[in-house]
Amino acid sequence: MGTLLIVDNDVTTREALAELLAKDGREIVTATDGRQALDCLNTIPRPSLILLDLSMPGMNGWEFLRHLSVNPVIAGIPTMVLSGAVSEVPPGARQVLTKPVNVARLMALVDQYC
Secondary structure, X not given: OOEEEEEOOOHHHHHHHHHHHHOOOOEEEEEOOHHHHHHHHHHOOOOOEXXXXXXXXXXXXXXXXXXXXXXXXXXXXXXXXXXXXXXXXXXXXXXXXXXXXXXXXXXXXXXXHO
């Protein structure tokens, strides 16, 4: 199982996702915004997947995706957006799951990456 980075400012969502996705033995790292996520990417082993909220204070998900795409060290990390407001896949992301998240679909997609 790989490492997953969950980036969401909502503590309830972040903790629920972490608990759910850790059950299969994945290592879970969490961040509260894009800036903290970029800091994590400099200190943790390369994650297999990033789950990213777009609407966050500080550095939002859109800004994070731009930073991710221009840094060749981290640009290739698969990223899935979890959002209540966006239905199209933003540049730099591979998938969009709308909130509230369909757990079966989330698990199936996560299993493809880690």
